[in-house]
Amino acid sequence: MIRDITLGQYFPAGSIIHSLDARTKILGTLLFVIELFVVDSFFGFAVLATFLAAIIAASKVPVKFIFRGLTPVFAIILFTFVINLFMSPGRVLWHWWFLTITVEGVRRAFFMAVRLVLLIIGSSMLTLCTKPIQLTDGLEKLLKPFKAIGVPSHEIALMMTIALRFIPTLMEEADKIIKAQQARGADFESGNIFRRGKALIPILIPLFVSSFRIAQELALAMEARCYNGGGGRTRMNEIHFARRDALAGVLMAASLGAAIAIRIL
Amino acid sequence: MAIEVKDLQYTYSPGLPGETKALDGVSFNIDDGSICGIIGHTGSGKSTLLQALDGLIKPSDGEIIIDGISLTDKETSLVDVRKRVGIVFQYPEYQLFEETVAKDVSFGPSNLGLEGDELEAAVRSSIELVGLDYERIKDKSPFELSGGQKRRVAIAGVIAMNPGILILDEPTAGLDPTAHKEILSMVKRIHETRNIIIVFVSHNMGDVADMCDKVLVMNEGRIILDGTPRYVFGQKDVLDEIGLGVTPAAEIVGRIRERIPEIDSDVLSMEEAAASLAEFIKRKRS
Numbered sequence: 001m002i003r004d005i006t007l008g009q010y011f012p013a014g015s016i017i018h019s020l021d022a023r024t025k026i027l028g029t030l031l032f033v034i035e036l037f038v039v040d041s042f043f044g045f046a047v048l049a050t051f052l053a054a055i056i057a058a059s060k061v062p063v064k065f066i067f068r069g070l071t072p073v074f075a076i077i078l079f080t081f082v083i084n085l086f087m088s089p090g091r092v093l094w095h096w097w098f099l100t101i102t103v104e105g106v107r108r109a110f111f112m113a114v115r116l117v118l119l120i121i122g123s124s125m126l127t128l129c130t131k132p133i134q135l136t137d138g139l140e141k142l143l144k145p146f147k148a149i150g151v152p153s154h155e156i157a158l159m160m161t162i163a164l165r166f167i168p169t170l171m172e173e174a175d176k177i178i179k180a181q182q183a184r185g186a187d188f189e190s191g192n193i194f195r196r197g198k199a200l201i202p203i204l205i206p207l208f209v210s211s212f213r214i215a216q217e218l219a220l221a222m223e224a225r226c227y228n229g230g231g232g233r234t235r236m237n238e239i240h241f242a243r244r245d246a247l248a249g250v251l252m253a254a255s256l257g258a259a260i261a262i263r264i265l
Numbered sequence: 266m267a268i269e270v271k272d273l274q275y276t277y278s279p280g281l282p283g284e285t286k287a288l289d290g291v292s293f294n295i296d297d298g299s300i301c302g303i304i305g306h307t308g309s310g311k312s313t314l315l316q317a318l319d320g321l322i323k324p325s326d327g328e329i330i331i332d333g334i335s336l337t338d339k340e341t342s343l344v345d346v347r348k349r350v351g352i353v354f355q356y357p358e359y360q361l362f363e364e365t366v367a368k369d370v371s372f373g374p375s376n377l378g379l380e381g382d383e384l385e386a387a388v389r390s391s392i393e394l395v396g397l398d399y400e401r402i403k404d405k406s407p408f409e410l411s412g413g414q415k416r417r418v419a420i421a422g423v424i425a426m427n428p429g430i431l432i433l434d435e436p437t438a439g440l441d442p443t444a445h446k447e448i449l450s451m452v453k454r455i456h457e458t459r460n461i462i463i464v465f466v467s468h469n470m471g472d473v474a475d476m477c478d479k480v481l482v483m484n485e486g487r488i489i490l491d492g493t494p495r496y497v498f499g500q501k502d503v504l505d506e507i508g509l510g511v512t513p514a515a516e517i518v519g520r521i522r523e524r525i526p527e528i529d530s531d532v533l534s535m536e537e538a539a540a541s542l543a544e545f546i547k548r549k550r551s
């Protein structure tokens with residue numbers, strides 16, 4: 001069901017990973033993504049996957065929960081897999097009519113699929129283990145140095161939090177609308193791609209209208225609580241780097257070193 | 266047409282942290298042509314039950330039989346269910362999507378295969394049944410109507426499918442007192458002209474007592490009371506325990522009885538309360 005999508009959701013588990021400073025986790029995620037692109041062999045992926053598995057184990061987030069949230073993006077992964085499989089030039093492995101699979105295609109398809117899966121799981125660990133409010137604070141602090149060159153750090157951070165916060169709300173809304181249109185006999189499962197595309201209209205229009213309504217209500221609610229931008233705002237809980245953040249930093253640097261070493265050697 | 270529900274079970278996100286048992290052994294029957302009200306605290310499983318009655322969610326256990334066909338049977342086609350059961354969700358006005366009212370109302374019946382004159386007749390009669398002027402409203406955009414009008418259009422979109430059972434989830438939520446009364450009299454009118462089963466959820470005990478032949482009281486996924494309004498609202502202790510009240514009239518009479526215990530306590534509506542007070546005064550005078 002659409003409500004089971006956990007993209008961008010927070011999972012309270014109270015682990016060591018949860019208690020790290022948000023900035024550490026944001027930078028760590030960024031590093032992990034960079035490492036995924038530094039590495040260019042399956043061996044490298046295996047090392048990074050082990051690293052990620054260790055983080056997941058330490059975070060106490062159930063693996064089932066992580067994977068359940070991934071089901072909707074599997075369509076994208078499958079799509080890139082198929083495109084890579086059939087579209088890569090090279091030594092022909094199999095050929096039928098207009099379809100050709102090459103040795104390079106197989107390698108590339110698996111390579112990209114593994115990279116995407118690691119990328120998605122890795123970045124979803126950030127939101128699973130960090131409260132949205134901490135994420136905003138962390139992001140805002142990280143962006144602060146760029147304020148001098150005109151980057152609206154507070155606004156960017158706020159926009160991101162709101163976007164994350166609204167994923168589950170919109171899912172819920174979509175779930176309601178889908179059920180209501182199904183009850184009126186709408187059929188989303190049969191017919192060719194055009195019919196199916198057309199069948200989405202009764203969902204997308206109400207969803208669009210609802211998101212405007214929700215956004216307006218949120219704006220009103222914020223104004224009612226005297227929100228007027230980030231200037232001069234203070235925090236009840238300031239975020240601080242701790243010993244464990246230093247330790248995490250060392251581990252992160254080590255993993256980056258390992259990734260570069262694997263690439264060069 | 267009748268509804269038979271046996272030992273229904275349903276759990277949201279089983280095996281995950283948000284696991285909630287929303288239905289826990291729900292059984293009841295609703296006879297042909299009756300109006301049934303469902304009351305219960307927020308989160309007691311009412312909306313979940315209604316969705317199961319239209320085959321929108323698959324119960325993990327139990328059986329639902331509507332008009333002789335079993336919803337829980339894998340062989341049953343959902344189109345057969347949709348022809349029999351129409352469901353109007355809470356705030357149905359958020360589901361409107363077409364350019365014109367007439368097109369929106371015809372979405373349901375055309376999905377069931379209605380075409381041409383037959384379709385137009387169905388759309389016209391249901392728009393009129395919800396108390397709107399067909400000629401004046403049919404070419405308007407649903408987005409430019411008032412809240413109450415939108416809700417009527419959304420309800421018309423469901424009754425245009427000519428269901429034998431009409432299910433409404435809090436049809437009066439968020440309406441002002443006038444619109445509230447109008448929606449209720451509309452529901453009564455639909456019941457009388459089409460002679461169909463009506464099942465509706467309400468938080469207003471007075472409405473439920475006035476309209477229904479049968480009341481189901483839900484608490485934590487179970488049905489704890491099932492009977493006529495007179496029986497159900499007679500169980501003041503049970504209702505109090507789960508935080509539900511009785512009807513306003515019964516409440517008033519209850520308060521008066523604290524001072525004057527001789528007054529007849531078996532009242533549901535304001536008329537009955539007035540009659541019982543008048544009778545008491547007459548008795549006192551003679």
Ligand SMILES: Nc1ncnc2c1ncn2[C@@H]1O[C@H](COP(=O)(O)OP(=O)(O)OP(=O)(O)O)[C@@H](O)[C@H]1O
Pocket residue numbers: 003277278283285286287305306307308309310311312313314
């Ligand atoms: N899509 C969902 N995912 C997970 N849990 C849900 C979902 N929908 C409802 N629940 C839970 O199931 C239980 C029953 O919910 P339901 O919506 O049936 O209650 P209700 O009686 O209709 O309440 P209300 O009067 O507030 O409308 C609640 O505890 C609710 O939190």
Ligand SMILES: [Mg+2]
Pocket residue numbers: 311312313355434
């Ligand atoms: Mg409900």
